[in-house]
Amino acid sequence: MKILVTGGAGYIGSHTVVELAQAGYEPVIVDNFSNSATSVLDGLRAILGHDVTCHRIDCGNAEALHQVFKAEGNIQGVIHFAAFKAVGESVQKPLAYFDNNVGSLLTLLEVMKDEGVTNLVFSSSCTVYGIPDQLPVTEATPTKPASSPYGRTKQMCEDIVHDTSGAADNTLHTILLRYFNPIGAHESARIGELPLGTPNNLVPFITQTAAGIREKLTIFGNDYDTPDGTNVRDYIHVVDLAKAHIAAVQRLLDRRASDIVETFNVGTGHGNSVLEVVKTFEEATGQKLNYSIGPRRVGDVPAIYADATKAAEVLGFKTTTSLRDSLASAWKWQLALGK
Numbered sequence: 001m002k003i004l005v006t007g008g009a010g011y012i013g014s015h016t017v018v019e020l021a022q023a024g025y026e027p028v029i030v031d032n033f034s035n036s037a038t039s040v041l042d043g044l045r046a047i048l049g050h051d052v053t054c055h056r057i058d059c060g061n062a063e064a065l066h067q068v069f070k071a072e073g074n075i076q077g078v079i080h081f082a083a084f085k086a087v088g089e090s091v092q093k094p095l096a097y098f099d100n101n102v103g104s105l106l107t108l109l110e111v112m113k114d115e116g117v118t119n120l121v122f123s124s125s126c127t128v129y130g131i132p133d134q135l136p137v138t139e140a141t142p143t144k145p146a147s148s149p150y151g152r153t154k155q156m157c158e159d160i161v162h163d164t165s166g167a168a169d170n171t172l173h174t175i176l177l178r179y180f181n182p183i184g185a186h187e188s189a190r191i192g193e194l195p196l197g198t199p200n201n202l203v204p205f206i207t208q209t210a211a212g213i214r215e216k217l218t219i220f221g222n223d224y225d226t227p228d229g230t231n232v233r234d235y236i237h238v239v240d241l242a243k244a245h246i247a248a249v250q251r252l253l254d255r256r257a258s259d260i261v262e263t264f265n266v267g268t269g270h271g272n273s274v275l276e277v278v279k280t281f282e283e284a285t286g287q288k289l290n291y292s293i294g295p296r297r298v299g300d301v302p303a304i305y306a307d308a309t310k311a312a313e314v315l316g317f318k319t320t321t322s323l324r325d326s327l328a329s330a331w332k333w334q335l336a337l338g339k
């Protein structure tokens with residue numbers, strides 16, 4: 001059963017490729033390597049014991065995508081990870097974000113329609129909720145105006161999927177997965193997150209600081225209305241997140257979905273503060289972290305975490321990895337990168 005994985009060489013995509021292969025699917029990667037390295041394919045081979053097919057193409061290239069569907073034959077579904085994801089960069093380069101994130105979805109949907117492929121899992125984000133009025137957020141929690149062009153691309157993509165699915169001639173069945181904060185790496189430390197330059201995200205910044213690549217972590221504000229004053233997030237281990245995709249693909253293939261578009265939060269259901277993450281990292285790894293409190297980061301949401309009930313009840317999906325083990329895996333990956 002072949003599943004096309006766009007962005008399959010990226011952080012979440014590569015972990016999903018492993019889980020797909022181990023669940024008996026045949027993942028086929030499409031990636032332009034704009035934010036990943038071909039060495040990821042070596043990591044996948046080391047974990048799986050065999051090569052994974054990879055087509056180096058851009059998802060905005062309809063002709064090339066058509067060729068992949070035709071050459072592979074019998075692709076049963078698509079998981080669409082390919083996108084740009086840096087919130088700050090999206091403010092600097094909004095057109096590049098709309099072009100890549102929205103444009104490649106449009107191209108993919110056209111090609112899927114032509115090729116008669118009807119199952120799609122789409123990477124959405126908790127960013128669509130903005131600053132929520134109530135916690136935890138359920139899938140019914142109203143979305144808020146996006147605080148960045150990146151966030152807006154995710155909202156637009158969700159709308160595009162809904163409109164496409166509602167069209168009279170539609171055959172598309174979609175599951176939208178709204179990820180919370182993925183962290184950590186595969187237990188083998190052969191694949192993980194590969195941030196280019198200075199990391200924006202908390203956990204790679206922590207591991208690079210502990211490794212001596214960064215001098216100090218700055219915690220962006222401790223005067224929020226949260227238990228310890230620092231922001232609260234729902235940190236989910238990337239392998240747990242990857243497994244949610246297997247449940248989603250299987251649900252689509254079995255035609256068990258109750259609606260033509262279904263939406264699921266994918267998080268642990270628990271919130272942790274930045275200070276809790278720092279302390280847990282120190283306990284899990286024995287590393288003392290150099291950090292200080294700095295000013296708030298513009299655009300940060302004070303607190304958000306998932307209500308994970310729907311994913312548990314409908315998808316049968318539950319996370320199993322603790323924050324401590326997730327952070328330990330991130331550190332193991334950082335040490336492997338150093339070598």
Ligand code: NAD
Nearest residue numbers: 007010011012031032033034035036058059082083123125
């Ligand atoms: P990533 O950058 O590691 O992976 C994305 C992959 O897509 C990269 O390998 C990149 O080379 C590829 N790519 C980008 N544009 C492409 C294009 N036009 N054609 C072909 N390949 C292309 O990012 P990630 O963290 O694995 O995120 C995957 C998806 O999940 C993205 O859609 C992202 O917006 C979404 N998401 C990520 C997070 C997060 O915190 N990492 C949270 C919520 C949602």
Ligand code: WQD
Nearest residue numbers: 087125127181200201202205218219220231233274297300
């Ligand atoms: C986590 C917490 C920071 C770095 C982003 C995107 C979101 C989604 C997930 C894609 C925050 C604090 C961070 C640092 C810090 N991605 N922090 N010092 O902002 O929750 O979400 O990634 O869809 O759309 O916005 O994640 O890892 O950047 O930050 O104090 O050096 O860590 O303020 O509270 P965020 P993050």
